[in-house]
Amino acid sequence: MTPYDIFQRVNEVRPHQYDETWLLNSLLRLETMICDEVQHTEPPMELTMDSELSVPIQYAALYEQWLMSQIDLADGEIDRYNTDVIVYNSQYTEYAAWYRRNNLPPQGDQVNGLEGWNIV
Secondary structure (H helix, E strand, O other): OOOHHHHHHHHHHHHOOOOOHHHHHHHHHHHHHHHHHHHHHHHHHOOOOOOOOOOOOOOHHHHHHHHHHHHHHHOOOOOHHHHHHHHHHHHHHHHHHHHHHHHHOOOOOOOOOOOOOOOO
C-alpha cells in the first residue's frame, strides 16, 4: 500500500483543497507514530507517492481515516473531525493489538535493570 493508493481513496470519499505535499506530511506524521509507538522501528525520514507504508493492507483504512480527520480539522469541521478521530482511534488500536499478537518477543528474553527481580 502506497500513499498514492491512500490518496486515491480519500479523494473519492472526501474532496478537499490540499496538495500532495500537505497530504504526504500528514501521512508521515502518522507513519512516524506507528513506527515509534507500535513497531519500535526507525521511522521514515520522508514519504513519496510510491513509498511502501508499514501497515498491511487489511488495516490500511486507518491511513484513510487519519487523513480524513486531518482534512476535517484543517477545514474547521470539528463535528466531522471528532467522528473521524473516534473511528481512527478504533482502527489504530485494532492494528496495534494485531501487531503485538503477531510480533511477540522471542521466548526466554530477559528484562534488564530491575534489580532484585528475576524476570525471564
